[in-house]
Amino acid sequence: MKKSRKIFVDVIDKAVEAANSMHPDELLFSYKGTFYPTTLCSPESFKALETFEARSDDVILAGYPKSGTNWLSQILTDLIAISQKKTPGRESSVNAEDVQEFPYLEVGDAEKYERMMKLPSPRFMVTHLRPENLPKSIFKNKVKILLLTRNPKDLATSFLPFFQWPGFFSFPGTWDDFFTDFMTKKMAWGCYFEYLSEWNKYADQENIMTITYEEEKENPALAVKNIATFFGIPLTEEQLQLVVERCSFQSMKKNSEKTHGTFGNIIFRKGGVSDWKNLFIEDLQDHNQKMDKAFEEHIAGTKLGKKLKYDLYCKA
Numbered sequence: 001m002k003k004s005r006k007i008f009v010d011v012i013d014k015a016v017e018a019a020n021s022m023h024p025d026e027l028l029f030s031y032k033g034t035f036y037p038t039t040l041c042s043p044e045s046f047k048a049l050e051t052f053e054a055r056s057d058d059v060i061l062a063g064y065p066k067s068g069t070n071w072l073s074q075i076l077t078d079l080i081a082i083s084q085k086k087t088p089g090r091e092s093s094v095n096a097e098d099v100q101e102f103p104y105l106e107v108g109d110a111e112k113y114e115r116m117m118k119l120p121s122p123r124f125m126v127t128h129l130r131p132e133n134l135p136k137s138i139f140k141n142k143v144k145i146l147l148l149t150r151n152p153k154d155l156a157t158s159f160l161p162f163f164q165w166p167g168f169f170s171f172p173g174t175w176d177d178f179f180t181d182f183m184t185k186k187m188a189w190g191c192y193f194e195y196l197s198e199w200n201k202y203a204d205q206e207n208i209m210t211i212t213y214e215e216e217k218e219n220p221a222l223a224v225k226n227i228a229t230f231f232g233i234p235l236t237e238e239q240l241q242l243v244v245e246r247c248s249f250q251s252m253k254k255n256s257e258k259t260h261g262t263f264g265n266i267i268f269r270k271g272g273v274s275d276w277k278n279l280f281i282e283d284l285q286d287h288n289q290k291m292d293k294a295f296e297e298h299i300a301g302t303k304l305g306k307k308l309k310y311d312l313y314c315k316a
């Protein structure tokens with residue numbers, strides 16, 4: 001296993017081990033009004049993150065959990081490797097053997113940000129945080145951010161088994177219970193609708209490119225091409241095809257034992273669009289009506305809301 005992936009798998013394994021010795025009620029903690037996983041984040045790290053000095057050539061992927069962040073991470077990792085004249089999969093990728101840190105910015109100990117100062121450029125980071133909780137230097141230094149969103153019905157459907165997984169949250173409830181929590185902010189990394197409306201305030205900035213999970217599924221080659229253009233990475237047709245192939249759901253799922261350890265099974269689940277139709281039902285809870293209303297109230301008329309094509313992907 002490559003050193004960089006070993007670090008990823010080790011962090012997950014440690015979190016799973018810690019979760020096993022904790023009561024389910026302890027697995028989330030609240031920081032400034034938002035819940036986070038106790039085994040991955042801490043108030044000390046959030047405090048230290050505030051003064052993290054971003055570089056203008058950092059590469060950031062922002063996306064709420066279950067929006068496809070592992071997928072886009074692989075794409076960006078491969079594109080960065082290409083920009084460094086390496087062949088993805090054949091030679092060491094981003095920052096070669098120097099990658100010392102778990103790629104999710106808010107995951108890790110409070111000293112992580114000091115260590116990151118020593119990493120060579122370009123540093124690649126992923127984050128589930130809302131923009132107001134990110135270090136100010138990211139926006140001050142105009143770091144390029146790829147902002148990933150996903151239709152809220154598929155996102156909630158994908159989140160349920162992840163939340164039930166004993167490794168992180170051990171959620172003991174049913175889909176109905178989960179749905180209620182999803183709609184009332186009792187979620188790790190906060191409410192998705194608030195996440196969307198906060199990020200929408202930044203969606204017009206020139207250093208931010210927005211992309212949806214669904215558009216990536218519709219035309220992966222075009223999406224990869226656009227991402228490469230945004231980050232100023234020239235690509236040959238052959239390189240483009242290589243990235244698309246390596247980042248397909250089938251290929252990532254096949255490699256997941258190596259790249260993600262046991263966590264792979266819970267991440268690479270179905271990899272499709274419209275799985276929500278198997279869960280959302282018009283019973284007493286009326287999931288569709290509640291989510292349609294929340295979408296309308298929070299985000300429908302905005303740039304990010306329109307980009308999600310809610311009528312196409314979320315109406316039966």
Ligand code: A3P
Binds near residue numbers: 159249250267271
């Ligand atoms: P499903 O649970 O609907 O299958 P994240 O990485 O942010 O946790 O998101 C996980 C979701 O992205 C899962 O959705 C997973 O299957 C999907 N995903 C991961 N890699 C993918 C790929 N290469 N192509 C399509 N979907 C992918």
